[in-house]
Amino acid sequence: xxxxxxxxxxxxxxxxxxxxxxxxxxxxxxxxxxxxxxxxxxxxxxxxxxxxxxxxxxxxxxxxxxxxxxxxxxxxxxxxxxxxxxxxxxxxxxxxxxxxxxxxxxxxxxxxxxxxxxxxxxxxxxxxxxxxxxxxxxxxxxxxxxxxxxxxxxxxxxxxxxxxxxxxxxxx
Numbered sequence: 001x002x003x004x005x006x007x008x009x010x011x012x013x014x015x016x017x018x019x020x021x022x023x024x025x026x027x028x029x030x031x032x033x034x035x036x037x038x039x040x041x042x043x044x045x046x047x048x049x050x051x052x053x054x055x056x057x058x059x060x061x062x063x064x065x066x067x068x069x070x071x072x073x074x075x076x077x078x079x080x081x082x083x084x085x086x087x088x089x090x091x092x093x094x095x096x097x098x099x100x101x102x103x104x105x106x107x108x109x110x111x112x113x114x115x116x117x118x119x120x121x122x123x124x125x126x127x128x129x130x131x132x133x134x135x136x137x138x139x140x141x142x143x144x145x146x147x148x149x150x151x152x153x154x155x156x157x158x159x160x161x162x163x164x165x166x167x168x169x170x171x172x
Contacts, residue, residue: 046144049151050128051135054101056158057090068093075157077105077150088154098131103154 044052062069069092074085087106092099104125111117124141140147 044152046137046147046151047135049155050101050103050126050137053090053103053151053155053158054092054128054130054135056155056162057092060162071158073154073157073161075154077153077157078107088157090158092130095129098129101128101130101135102126103128105150105154 057069057071060069060071069090071090073088073090075088077086077088086108089102089104089106091102091104094100102125104123106120107122107124108118109121111119125139126137126142126147127139129136129138142150
């Protein structure tokens, strides 16, 4: 086999491999495949994920002269490139012998005159009570199916933001 035929054969193998990878990528998005590779957060129930969100935000701590914790995150939750990101606020404060935590999500729509300007389209929240190691959902604007897909994405976004913040602090 001469060099020319070797390179032609090699190019064919690369082309076939790329086509197979593209086909696998399409299959990977199917629901059957996703059920095999579910992330641990997706297998957890909503209460457990809310506890983790609480711990992550609590670790960030309160700002100076505040007796509550309020943290804001911009996270792409709906996969809509037109509105870019949703605004997530996590607020935690003491209320007697228990803490209250509110997770609020604001969804945006693009302005008619400019795609850079965004308007709040809808705001939904989840209200929880936390006492010792127990967390209870008191009120939610989401149904159970929505909350199961939403909370893991919020937790993931918070963790990514915390990693980013830690990288910035290391550079200083």
